[in-house]
Amino acid sequence: MCSCTVGRVSTTLASPPTAAGPAAPRRRTRLLALPEARWALAATVAFLAGLGFDVGGAPSWVYGILYAVAYAAGGWEPALEGLRALRERTLDVDLLMIVAALGAAAIGQVLDGALLIVIFATSGALEALATARTADSVRGLLDLAPDTATRLTDDGEETVPAAELRVGDLLLVRPGERIGGDGRVVDGVSEADQATVTGEPLPVVKRPGDDVFAGTLNGTGVLRVRVERDPADSVIARIVTLVEEASRTKAPTQLFIEKIEQRYAVAVVAATLAVFALPLAFGTDLTDALLRAMTFMIVASPCAVVLATMPPLLSAIATAGRHGVLVKSAVAMERLGEIDTAALDKTGTLTEGAPEVTDVRPLPGSGLDADALLALAAAAEHPSEHPLARAVVGAARARGLRISPAREFVATPGRGVGAVVDGCVVEVGRVGDTHLPADADTHDPAPAPLHSRLDRPHPRPPAGTTVLVTRDATPVGTLVLTDRLRPAAPAATAALAGLTGTTPVLLTGDNAPAAARVAEATGITDVRADLLPEDKVNAVRGLHLAGRKVLFVGDGVNDAPALAAAHAGLAMGRAGSDLALETADAVVVRDDLTAVPAVVRLSRTARRLVLQNLVIAGTFITGLVLWDLVGHLPLPLGVAGHEGSTVLVGLNGLRLLRERAWQG
Numbered sequence: 219m220c221s222c223t224v225g226r227v228s229t230t231l232a233s234p235p236t237a238a239g240p241a242a243p244r245r246r247t248r249l250l251a252l253p254e255a256r257w258a259l260a261a262t263v264a265f266l267a268g269l270g271f272d273v274g275g276a277p278s279w280v281y282g283i284l285y286a287v288a289y290a291a292g293g294w295e296p297a298l299e300g301l302r303a304l305r306e307r308t309l310d311v312d313l314l315m316i317v318a319a320l321g322a323a324a325i326g327q328v329l330d331g332a333l334l335i336v337i338f339a340t341s342g343a344l345e346a347l348a349t350a351r352t353a354d355s356v357r358g359l360l361d362l363a364p365d366t367a368t369r370l371t372d373d374g375e376e377t378v379p380a381a382e383l384r385v386g387d388l389l390l391v392r393p394g395e396r397i398g399g400d401g402r403v404v405d406g407v408s409e410a411d412q413a414t415v416t417g418e419p420l421p422v423v424k425r426p427g428d429d430v431f432a433g434t435l436n437g438t439g440v441l442r443v444r445v446e447r448d449p450a451d452s453v454i455a456r457i458v459t460l461v462e463e464a465s466r467t468k469a470p471t472q473l474f475i476e477k478i479e480q481r482y483a484v485a486v487v488a489a490t491l492a493v494f495a496l497p498l499a500f501g502t503d504l505t506d507a508l509l510r511a512m513t514f515m516i517v518a519s520p521c522a523v524v525l526a527t528m529p530p531l532l533s534a535i536a537t538a539g540r541h542g543v544l545v546k547s548a549v550a551m552e553r554l555g556e557i558d559t560a561a562l563d564k565t566g567t568l569t570e571g572a573p574e575v576t577d578v579r580p581l582p583g584s585g586l587d588a589d590a591l592l593a594l595a596a597a598a599e600h601p602s603e604h605p606l607a608r609a610v611v612g613a614a615r616a617r618g619l620r621i622s623p624a625r626e627f628v629a630t631p632g633r634g635v636g637a638v639v640d641g642c643v644v645e646v647g648r649v650g651d652t653h654l655p656a657d658a659d660t661h662d663p664a665p666a667p668l669h670s671r672l673d674r675p676h677p678r679p680p681a682g683t684t685v686l687v688t689r690d691a692t693p694v695g696t697l698v699l700t701d702r703l704r705p706a707a708p709a710a711t712a713a714l715a716g717l718t719g720t721t722p723v724l725l726t727g728d729n730a731p732a733a734a735r736v737a738e739a740t741g742i743t744d745v746r747a748d749l750l751p752e753d754k755v756n757a758v759r760g761l762h763l764a765g766r767k768v769l770f771v772g773d774g775v776n777d778a779p780a781l782a783a784a785h786a787g788l789a790m791g792r793a794g795s796d797l798a799l800e801t802a803d804a805v806v807v808r809d810d811l812t813a814v815p816a817v818v819r820l821s822r823t824a825r826r827l828v829l830q831n832l833v834i835a836g837t838f839i840t841g842l843v844l845w846d847l848v849g850h851l852p853l854p855l856g857v858a859g860h861e862g863s864t865v866l867v868g869l870n871g872l873r874l875l876r877e878r879a880w881q882g
Contacts, residue, residue, distance in 0.1 A: 254295070254346040258339035261292030265336045272329065285332045292339030293319065314486065314519050318512040322853060325505050330853045334516070337854075341861035364433065367398025370442070380432070381449050391441040399432045400447035408439025482520055490515040493847070510846060513856040517842035522835035522863040527828050529871025534824040534879070541880050542807040543817045550803035553786040555821030556767050560714040560814075561758060561780070563772035564726035564736050565683075566605060567790055568711075569701040570809070573606055573683065575613035577698035584694035591695040593619040595687045598637045598644040601627040606683065607635065609699050610646070633750070634685065645688045646697075648729070648748070683728050701732075703739050706811045711740040713815035714769075717822070723761070725754045725770075725780065754780040771814055788814060816880060824874055831867040838863035 268284030293316050300313025315338050322331035367380045370388040380398045383389075389398050397410070409421035410430055421437055424430055430443055432452040494511035498504065531548040538545050545551045562568055578588040586594065596614035599607035600621055614621055624637035624644075634647020683699045704710075715721045723744040726733045733747035746757055754770075758780050761768045770777070770784035778801040781787030789802035790809060806813045842859050845851045873879065 252343060252346050252350060254339070255343040257291050257295065258336075258343040261288045261336050261339045264288040264291060265332050268332065269329070282328070285328050288332045289319065289323070289335050292335040296338070296342070314483070314515050318516050321508060321512045325508050327505075327509065327853070330509075333854045334857045337857045337861050341865055364396045364398055368392070368395075383445050383449055385445055385448060387445040389443045389445060391436045391443055393436060393438050393440065395436050397430050397432055397434050397436060397441075397443060399443070399445040399449060400452040401430060401443040401445040403428045403430060403441055404444045405442040406440050408441050409437035411435040411437065486515060486518045486520075489518065509853060510850075513851050513853045514843065514846050516853075517846055517851070517856045517860050518839060519860065520835070520839070521860065522838060522867045523832065525864060525867050525871070526831035526835055529868050530824040530827040530831065530874055531871075533872050533874035534820050537874055537876075537879050538804075538817050538820055541813065541816070542810065543804055543813050544807060545804045545817070547803070550786065551821050551824060553767075553803060553821075554769065554788075554818050555823075555825040557769040557786055557818065558718050559720055559761055559766040559768045560718055560722040561725050561761065561768050561770045561784070562711070562722050562742075563754075563770075563777050563780075564724060564728055564733060565701055566773035567771050568707045568724070568736055568740060568811070569703055573609040573699040573701040575609055575697055576700050578695070579698075580695040581693055584689075584692075586694055589617060589619055591687060592617065592697070593621060594639060594644055594689065594694070595646050595685075595697055597622040597624050597639040598627075598635055598646050598687075600624055601637070602629055602635050604629070604635075605701075606685065606699055610697060642689050643691070645691075646685055648683075648685060648727075683732050703736060704809070704811050707736075708740050710811040710815055711742060713812070714818070715741070717815055717818055723757070725749055725757050727751075727754075751777075751779050755783045758783045769814075769818065788817070820874065820879060823879060827871055827874065831870055834867055834870070835863060 264284045264287035268281040268288065271281040271284065296312035297316045300316060304313065315334070319331040319334045319338075322328075322334065364380050366377050367383060368390040369376050369378050369383070370390050375390060383399045387399070388404070389401065391397050391408075393408070403424050403426050405426060407423070407425050410424050411421045411434060424441060429446075430441070432449070490511050493514045494507050497510065498507045528548065531551050534551050535545045535548070538551075545554070565573070575592070578592050580586045580588060580591045584591070592610070592614050596611045596619065599610045601624055602608075611621065622639050624639050627635065627637040629635045634645060636643065636645040638644070683701070685697050685699070686693055687695050687697065711722055721741065721743055723746065724733060724737050724740075724742045725746050726736075727749050728747060730745075730747040733745050737743070737745045746753075749757065754777070758768050758770055762783075762785070767785040769786045769788060770780045771788045771790070772778075772781055773790040777789075781789060781801040781803075786804070787802040788804045788806065790806050790811075804817060838859060842851065842856055846856065
């Protein structure tokens with residue numbers, strides 16, 4: 219039943235969410251819960267009963283009926299699927315098995331045919347169980363979304379369906395309850411168990427301002443949470459979507475196998491006819507010739523080859539999902555293992571993406587002091603979602619400054635923002651940019667050298683990102699923002715270098731001094747700074763032209779083009795922009811950079827298992843075919859060898875569901 223089981227994954231994943239409350243342990247599908255297993259059991263019981271009556275000397279009609287029941291119970295489903303495929307002018311290898319069993323019965327080998335059906339049905343049940351266990355591994359993520367949430371209103375509390383929550387709703391989350399929506403804590407302190415969403419092994423303390431995820435389990439405190447994502451866009455909902463999409467996709471290796479499968483199946487039928495006709499022409503007994511031909515058709519069928527690819531890749535997707543990495547497709551999982559160069563963004567990737575304003579410097583003659591300059595910049599940045607913008611606005615609020623409303627806001631990725639504030643065109647962008655977003659074609663270049671116009675000279679380049687603030691095209695000051703390096707960045711960079719054999723490349727829109735400091739801390743030697751989005755794309759394409767298969771890791775809007783251009787793109791998901799998350803092949807849900815080399819290593823393991831499976835399948839098919847052609851291979855032994863190799867290949871692929879697979 220090998221040609222059908224891979225396709226069943228997508229149907230078993232779409233299970234409804236459970237009710238609110240503590241998360242239940244992950245369910246494991248029991249064998250007899252599967253229809254395939256129940257039919258296989260019925261066929262086995264009927265066969266054993268018939269065999270008992272046969273050996274015991276009962277009338278032939280008694281055990282004949284029982285054998286017929288075994289044929290019907292174990293063979294009706296693959297026969298039906300095979301006939302449907304035949305109507306669509308495709309040859310299903312399952313149909314070959316049924317034909318072989320009926321052929322054996324037609325020449326009086328009813329016992330051998332029934333045994334073939336039983337082994338075949340049992341093999342199909344085991345394959346279905348393996349596929350269901352893969353789905354079970356992912357369902358641990360899907361079963362967490364609560365049905366209801368407690369919403370706070372002016373009139374008090376109300377229990378509402380979680381699917382009806384809207385951005386801005388205020389939720390009350392009591393101890394032991396699951397959080398109803400993705401949002402931010404506005405009041406209360408507690409700890410949240412979010413291992414099944416982000417992979418973090420220990421509960422995480424949540425305070426006002428911290429993000430929380432729908433479906434994660436609240437600890438001992440009471441939280442008030444402001445919903446910031448529509449239920450359809452929550453992490454849990456995205457997991458459902460991504461897993462369903464991943465289960466429907468097929469890797470290039472699988473597509474290649476399916477492309478040649480039909481031709482191979484036709485060749486098997488032609489070879490079977492030759493194996494039957496040629497010996498018969500030279501005087502071989504009809505029964506012997508037909509048995510040899512039926513055995514050949516069984517052992518030459520490519521069931522194990524068909525199952526060689528998808529179980530390892532789907533198991534890898536499930537394991538990555540349990541550890542907070544959502545791989546969007548089997549194609550993406552296969553590509554992650556092919557990369558030989560890593561290119562990394564800086565802000566939000568190697569750094570925490572939470573910069574702080576560390577210096578505010580008005581220019582002489584601007585008429586502004588530090589507070590007025592910061593308030594002006596914050597007003598222009600307020601509509602932006604960029605991490606630097608959030609830092610500027612946060613710094614102004616921390617000082618208690620009034621932030622004026624902005625109109626005609628414009629953002630240009632990689633350059634800066636512009637807006638009309640209090641009747642003036644205010645622009646905030648990198649030092650050295652001659653054109654910023656608003657009225658870009660009419661502005662004069664920023665005066666240079668800029669540092670000579672500051673209150674005091676710089677003894678060396680600033681230790682961070684310097685942005686220039688202009689008012690009506692006249693520079694009025696600079697802000698310096700610094701970003702903290704992720705603690706895991708050096709180890710993750712070293713791990714990627716070990717996996718690919720080459721040191722990662724740093725591609726950033728930040729200035730050269732800031733990029734150099736991050737590169738020095740992480741051991742990166744190839745640093746490319748002051749890049750616009752198109753520059754990052756060109757850098758990735760340049761690496762491709764040099765024969766490299768590039769993994770690009772980023773998180774911002776300006777990273778989306780490079781994510782799309784890379785051989786494989788991976789987005790840091792917690793703070794990542796929606797565009798980056800949509801463009802990337804995989805998403806790291808939590809801010810754990812060590813997950814990047816871990817998923818690359820997992821993908822490479824999956825690729826090795828695919829190759830192992832192809833070798834196992836090819837060895838069994840070749841050995842059994844040669845045995846049947848050169849010697850005398852009994853039909854039951856041929857069936858056992860063929861189905862045994864199919865089950866072995868399937869189970870080998872499922873090794874990646876173990877915890878050890880992620881740890882490497």
